[in-house]
Amino acid sequence: MINIKDVHAHVETDDGDVEILKGISLDIPAGEVHAIMGPNGSGKSTLSYVLAGREDYEVTKGAIELDGEDLLELEPEERAAAGLFLAFQYPVEIPGVNMSTFLKTSINSIRKQRGEDELDALALLKLMKEKCKDLGISDEMMKRAVNVGFSGGEKKRNEVLQMAMLDPKFAVLDETDSGLDIDALKIVADGVNSMRSPDRSFLVITHYQRLLDYIKPDVVHVMAKGKIVKTGGPELALELEEKGYAEFIEEAA
Amino acid sequence: MGSQVKTMKPLNIDDLPTPKVEEWKYTNLGRALPANLAVAEQPEEIVIHKNRGEVCEQPEEIVFTSSDGQHTQPRLRIVLEEGAQLTLIERHDGTGAYWKNMVTEIEVGPNANLQHVRLQNDNNEAVQTNLVHIKTARDAVYNGFSLNMGGKLTRHEIHAEIQGENGEVSFNGINMLNGEQHADTTILIEHQAPHCQSNQFYRTLLDDKSHGVFQGKVHVHQAAQKTDGYQLSNALLLSPDAEMDTKPELEIYADDVKCSHGATTGQLDEDPLFYLRQRGLNEAQARMLLIQAFVDEVIEKVENEPVREDILEATHTWLQTALNS
Numbered sequence: 102m103i104n105i106k107d108v109h110a111h112v113e114t115d116d117g118d119v120e121i122l123k124g125i126s127l128d129i130p131a132g133e134v135h136a137i138m139g140p141n142g143s144g145k146s147t148l149s150y151v152l153a154g155r156e157d158y159e160v161t162k163g164a165i166e167l168d169g170e171d172l173l174e175l176e177p178e179e180r181a182a183a184g185l186f187l188a189f190q191y192p193v194e195i196p197g198v199n200m201s202t203f204l205k206t207s208i209n210s211i212r213k214q215r216g217e218d219e220l221d222a223l224a225l226l227k228l229m230k231e232k233c234k235d236l237g238i239s240d241e242m243m244k245r246a247v248n249v250g251f252s253g254g255e256k257k258r259n260e261v262l263q264m265a266m267l268d269p270k271f272a273v274l275d276e277t278d279s280g281l282d283i284d285a286l287k288i289v290a291d292g293v294n295s296m297r298s299p300d301r302s303f304l305v306i307t308h309y310q311r312l313l314d315y316i317k318p319d320v321v322h323v324m325a326k327g328k329i330v331k332t333g334g335p336e337l338a339l340e341l342e343e344k345g346y347a348e349f350i351e352e353a354a
Numbered sequence: 355m356g357s358q359v360k361t362m363k364p365l366n367i368d369d370l371p372t373p374k375v376e377e378w379k380y381t382n383l384g385r386a387l388p389a390n391l392a393v394a395e396q397p398e399e400i401v402i403h404k405n406r407g408e409v410c411e412q413p414e415e416i417v418f419t420s421s422d423g424q425h426t427q428p429r430l431r432i433v434l435e436e437g438a439q440l441t442l443i444e445r446h447d448g449t450g451a452y453w454k455n456m457v458t459e460i461e462v463g464p465n466a467n468l469q470h471v472r473l474q475n476d477n478n479e480a481v482q483t484n485l486v487h488i489k490t491a492r493d494a495v496y497n498g499f500s501l502n503m504g505g506k507l508t509r510h511e512i513h514a515e516i517q518g519e520n521g522e523v524s525f526n527g528i529n530m531l532n533g534e535q536h537a538d539t540t541i542l543i544e545h546q547a548p549h550c551q552s553n554q555f556y557r558t559l560l561d562d563k564s565h566g567v568f569q570g571k572v573h574v575h576q577a578a579q580k581t582d583g584y585q586l587s588n589a590l591l592l593s594p595d596a597e598m599d600t601k602p603e604l605e606i607y608a609d610d611v612k613c614s615h616g617a618t619t620g621q622l623d624e625d626p627l628f629y630l631r632q633r634g635l636n637e638a639q640a641r642m643l644l645i646q647a648f649v650d651e652v653i654e655k656v657e658n659e660p661v662r663e664d665i666l667e668a669t670h671t672w673l674q675t676a677l678n679s
Binding site for chain 2: 153156157176180181187193195197198206207211214246
């Protein structure tokens with residue numbers, strides 16, 4: 102499914118050019134859920150941006166392939182059409198663009214790129230209603246501008262809604278648990294779990310073990326200082342919760 | 355009472371204001387006026403008068419058209435007596451290079467409601483100066499919207515005197531400028547009575563080498579307690595050569611008021627652009643959607659739906675041309 106090989110990435114900061122990813126390699130086969138855990142500043146969010154193609158990050162070395170297709174050659178929207186979805190850590194507010202216009206434009210842009218027919222208003226509405234119901238999203242929320250005035254929980258649910266509607270092959274969830282109370286966390290996790298399937302993979306980025314109680318990963322990676330420093334089964338997350346990141350950071354140094 | 359509102363005389367071609375005058379510091383009128391202007395025969399003042407309690411269900415329209423070489427000085431007078439209601443659409447167009455030097459006087463009577471939509475689409479070689487004087491009585495509502503798209507140089511100068519209690523005055527506008535267009539919006543609101551509200555909400559899109567000016571001043575007199583004054587100007591630069599000058603001012607002599615102002619000038623944010631592209635929109639689509647949303651938020655202030663749809667259409671067409679060139 103997704104193959105990340107020795108990826109190095111730089112970003113321009115006030116202190117000059119900084120290398121954030123220092124040789125990341127990761128393979129997620131179809132149907133698996135992998136989790137990446139790590140302390141602040143380890144490069145987790147950078148990895149998600151690099152996967153999605155944010156222009157501020159320059160990949161200087163390495164390769165990323167989704168089902169054999171070279172993602173680094175593609176624009177962000179082409180990666181979306183290829184089946185990559187990023188649930189943002191901080192979903193962006195877009196004043197003046199209402200949710201239904203946004204979802205319609207998004208879905209049809211992707212369908213168009215894939216050479217599929219655009220969905221008509223009725224089919225879209227039906228799909229939207231169905232997915233909203235699953236996630237406990239009100240009709241009223243669909244009339245508002247994208248993420249404007251949404252609570253933390255509503256923003257994250259909205260990310261999962263978009264994921265459900267766009268039906269990606271590979272989804273990256275960047276700290277989807279942050280800012281969620283336990284009820285919202287369960288709703289979000291149920292939304293993700295219901296999408297697990299043999300031909301879809303997930304990369305779940307998180308600080309905390311808690312999310313992984315609800316979304317059970319097949320593999321857990323520990324990231325520190327721009328590298329994967331340890332890989333293991335779900336038990337690794339529990340170990341981290343107990344011992345903290347200190348020893349892993351030392352290993353990476 | 356120390357009102358700063360000046361007498362309503364049109365600008366005089368022999369005595370033009372220069373950028374040395376504070377209120378004209380960003381706008382050089384003399385330099386923009388076409389050469390060899392001939393003073394056209396002055397049309398009679400257009401008067402729109404609605405009697406006490408007269409409620410006009412349908413919008414009324416007036417068109418001001420000029421042609422090449424003309425120096426016209428149209429005068430418009432709108433009077434709404436107590437309880438009258440009107441939606442007025444004022445259109446501007448023309449051909450060639452001309453100077454439309456207009457004076458508008460508006461009186462909104464007690465409990466009257468004027469929805470005033472101004473669609474300025476003068477020729478790109480033309481100069482328009484429009485001095486507007488508005489007086490409102492108690493419980494009056496004036497809701498103004500101005501779409502400025504045309505003209506080589508335009509100046510829309512508004513002096514509002516809120517004279518009666520509990521009135522509400524709004525000035526909303528969109529400037530969409532390209533080429534070497536220059537558009538100046540200068541607003542002075544005099545709060546002279548208590549419990550009144552004033553809103554200014556302007557958004558400016560600047561492409562190519564265009565130049566926008568927004569000067570907005572709220573003057574709260576001592577008697578105008580419980581004033582609620584709001585002002586926001588946002589400008590979006592679509593080109594590195596475009597320029598925006600913004601001068602927000604508050605002058606407050608009452609001690610129990612709420613006034614706020616904000617002004618921003620910048621480019622499109624990267625964050626929403628990336629968010630939309632991650633959701634499958636290409637860069638051009640994402641930019642179009644964000645910029646249309648930027649102007650839509652002002653268009654929402656227009657109450658009449660068919661008029662609002664027309665404005666949406668006009669801005670959409672402008673954007674498609676601007677973003678595809």
